[in-house]
Amino acid sequence: MIKSPQLEEWTKKIGQRLRTLRHAQGLSLEDLSRLSGATAPTLSNIERGTRDVKLSTLVSLTAALRTELPLLFEESQNTDQSSGLPGYDLDDD
Amino acid sequence: MIKSPQLEEWTKKIGQRLRTLRHAQGLSLEDLSRLSGATAPTLSNIERGTRDVKLSTLVSLTAALRTELPLLFEESQNTDQSSGLPGYDLDDD
């Protein structure tokens, strides 16, 4: 895979946003793994921007994080759903 | 690949937008193939929404179409650069 600067920018930006969203909800990689179906190592790679991620993966991750896909691409956004969320019930799998 | 309704929505929406953008610039699949590096069959599949496309592909396509990646994901947008474009010079590759 030839990695253009453009692609690198996006993979990093998207990864950071996913991690921010996950942390904002107090989820570990394993938590999100359970919620999304992606394995923890895969999530780690994606959040660090080392993967050429597929659309299907982004869709399932945004669903698991209860956010919208376009949020990952918006130019300037407030990922700030900082603390008080409706809340995941981690026992409900 | 398990295809959720969500994913299907996005692949179709993105495909349609890409095709609209391409047509708006009077490009054939082969034209865009030359500009983007993706082959014409691949482009055909993506535009018809039959592919779980990778981020790198979307990045190169939006670059070739001289548009921005977030445009593919925006909720309501005007893809309407209908007719009179600055215009590609197909000889300049």
Add this chain to the structure above:
DNA sequence: TGGGAATTTATCATGTACGGTAATTTACCG
């Protein structure tokens, strides 16, 4: 500072996106 949780890294297997190419079908325009 010690120890468990969280994350990262490392393997291996599998599925599939994508390139390349050719053949077929469809669309368009005289």
Add this chain to the structure above:
DNA sequence: CGGTAAATTACCGTACATGATAAATTCCCA
């Protein structure tokens, strides 16, 4: 209609995203 361009479909081969799992590393807090 007929013919050419455009698009779709069909193969094959390769690369790599991802799952599954385990090991190593880093984090963090009592």
